[in-house]
Amino acid sequence: MLSTRSLRKLTLIPCLGPGIELGVRAIADGFSPNPIADILNILGWWTLVLLLVTLVCTPLKLVFGWSWPPRLRKMLGLAAFFWGLVHFGFYYAIDQGLDFSVILDDLKSRKFIIVGFASLLLMLPLALTSRSSTIRKMGPERWNRLHLLVYPAAILGVLHFVWRVKSDYREPIIFTLSLFVLLGIRLLYRLRPKAKTAT
Amino acid sequence: MPNRADPRILRQRQLGLEPALSELTSEADYKNRRQLLRTLGKGALIGAGAPVLALSRTAQAAGLPPFKPGPYATKEERTAMDDALSYNNFYELGTSKSDPKDNAHHLKPRPWIVSCGGEIKKGATFDIDKLIGMFPLEERIYRLRCVEAWSMVIPWVGFPLASLLKRLEPTSKAKYVAFETINDSKMLPGMQRSVLDWPYVEGLRIDEAMHPLTMLAVGMYGRVLPNQNGAPVRLVVPWKYGFKSIKSIVKITLQEQQPPTSWNQSAPNEYGFYSNVNPEVDHPRWSQKKERRIGDFLRRTTEKWNGYGKEVASLYGGLDLKKNF
Numbered sequence: 001m002l003s004t005r006s007l008r009k010l011t012l013i014p015c016l017g018p019g020i021e022l023g024v025r026a027i028a029d030g031f032s033p034n035p036i037a038d039i040l041n042i043l044g045w046w047t048l049v050l051l052l053v054t055l056v057c058t059p060l061k062l063v064f065g066w067s068w069p070p071r072l073r074k075m076l077g078l079a080a081f082f083w084g085l086v087h088f089g090f091y092y093a094i095d096q097g098l099d100f101s102v103i104l105d106d107l108k109s110r111k112f113i114i115v116g117f118a119s120l121l122l123m124l125p126l127a128l129t130s131r132s133s134t135i136r137k138m139g140p141e142r143w144n145r146l147h148l149l150v151y152p153a154a155i156l157g158v159l160h161f162v163w164r165v166k167s168d169y170r171e172p173i174i175f176t177l178s179l180f181v182l183l184g185i186r187l188l189y190r191l192r193p194k195a196k197t198a199t
Numbered sequence: 200m201p202n203r204a205d206p207r208i209l210r211q212r213q214l215g216l217e218p219a220l221s222e223l224t225s226e227a228d229y230k231n232r233r234q235l236l237r238t239l240g241k242g243a244l245i246g247a248g249a250p251v252l253a254l255s256r257t258a259q260a261a262g263l264p265p266f267k268p269g270p271y272a273t274k275e276e277r278t279a280m281d282d283a284l285s286y287n288n289f290y291e292l293g294t295s296k297s298d299p300k301d302n303a304h305h306l307k308p309r310p311w312i313v314s315c316g317g318e319i320k321k322g323a324t325f326d327i328d329k330l331i332g333m334f335p336l337e338e339r340i341y342r343l344r345c346v347e348a349w350s351m352v353i354p355w356v357g358f359p360l361a362s363l364l365k366r367l368e369p370t371s372k373a374k375y376v377a378f379e380t381i382n383d384s385k386m387l388p389g390m391q392r393s394v395l396d397w398p399y400v401e402g403l404r405i406d407e408a409m410h411p412l413t414m415l416a417v418g419m420y421g422r423v424l425p426n427q428n429g430a431p432v433r434l435v436v437p438w439k440y441g442f443k444s445i446k447s448i449v450k451i452t453l454q455e456q457q458p459p460t461s462w463n464q465s466a467p468n469e470y471g472f473y474s475n476v477n478p479e480v481d482h483p484r485w486s487q488k489k490e491r492r493i494g495d496f497l498r499r500t501t502e503k504w505n506g507y508g509k510e511v512a513s514l515y516g517g518l519d520l521k522k523n524f
Contacts, residue, residue, distance in 0.1 A: 032296050033282035033493045034349055096489075097497050105486060112484055163484065166347070167394045167465060168294040 112163035269337025356418030377458035402458030
């Protein structure tokens with residue numbers, strides 16, 4: 001089995017996913033005539049993928065008994081938050097040219113933007129409390145309770161995607177189903193008698 | 200004579216374009232075929248069978264008949280042709296913006312019939328090459344504004360829809376014009392999925408249809424309309440959101456009732472029958488106040504009626520544009 005350090009190094013690759021994809025596309029002329037829209041979508045897609053991948057860690061531990069997945073969760077979670085920030089920043093600064101009235105309007109009336117923004121906001125306290133020293137200070141009980149916020153963050157993130165799409169629902173459906181499975185596994189194990197849970 | 204391995208020719212083929220015949224053959228041959236096309240255009244209605252169809256394919260390869268600069272040419276910078284040919288919404292060919300170009304070869308614009316019927320003197324079907332030859336062609340440089348808040352400036356080649364409608368002699372019952380796109384799920388890969396109810400349909404009020412701005416386009420950028428842009432004939436209604444400019448038309452029907460339109464059927468609270476470009480009426484999920492002109496970095500303000508207010512605002516006097524979006 002690989003060491004935690006090596007695993008973390010490998011995990012860097014998906015964490016840098018958007019950067020890698022954008023870089024490859026830039027070199028290979030892989031953008032459409034509307035590159036700003038492309039970039040925004042790529043950033044959003046990866047944010048959601050990384051967020052869902054953080055939710056895979058616990059099911060892997062529950063189902064297979066592996067202890068290394070949860071050790072990668074911090075890196076993946078921080079990456080999701082980081083790219084979520086970039087996605088939001090890109091939307092506001094580049095796509096909308098820092099037009100404050102647009103953002104106000106969006107947050108007032110566009111459902112899918114409201115839930116997207118909420119999802120990012122929910123990730124903020126999680127990012128801020130990700131350091132080991134903070135976990136120790138807070139104590140595992142308080143910390144775990146705070147980090148339950150990842151569930152609404154993920155749900156709102158998927159909803160943001162579903163409500164954005166015009167009519168081709170294939171990808172949003174895959175994301176929704178994945179979310180159901182990942183949350184469903186946790187629920188199943190919570191309902192089982194303690195003895196049956198893999199350690 | 201440039202040969203077919205010429206990178207310029209290959210690039211055009213890659214974009215789904217038929218290179219102008221003048222680029223492939225001698226001047227004499229080019230002129231002869233255009234003369235043939237003109238003669239064909241004056242011919243009888245379909246019924247001639249195979250020889251006509253064979254000549255139609257040649258006619259397509261021969262490029263567009265000659266055209267003159269038309270009215271309503273905006274002075275704004277045209278969108279790069281590469282962009283206009285590779286960023287399209289044409290769900291019959293796939294739902295991504297690059298699908299229509301990648302799958303363009305599936306669409307076969309010949310043989311092609313446009314059937315006209317409904318509240319007119321006499322139903323008529325036209326072979327596409329006859330239709331192309333029926334009226335003098337003009338180049339009109341229009342803005343095209345997609346409902347997704349991006350836009351282009353495209354030099355279309357075609358003729359006013361009114362010319363065709365007048366020829367069809369509508370009765371007094373003709374209050375609307377309905378259009379239908381080709382409905383061939385075996386030919387077109389995107390039609391395997393019901394992202395929309397096929398066939399794609401659109402419609403206009405008779406006064407919108409008869410308006411001098413409304414045109415049937417058979418070419419763009421001085422060449423035959425590429426498949427991904429709605430070959431061989433499409434509608435262009437520049438003051439409305441782009442989805443109303445229905446592509447690859449096979450049927451035109453004049454009728455008394457307001458016709459169904461595909462996007463309205465798909466999401467009636469988001470896409471209305473009129474769908475006039477209007478920054479004051481937002482799409483439920485995104486703002487219509489600004490748009491990205493393809494090729495530009497910053498967004499620009501969207502103009503009411505897509506900037507054609509002088510020409511068309513009078514059609515809607517008194518209409519509540521928020522209710523009738």
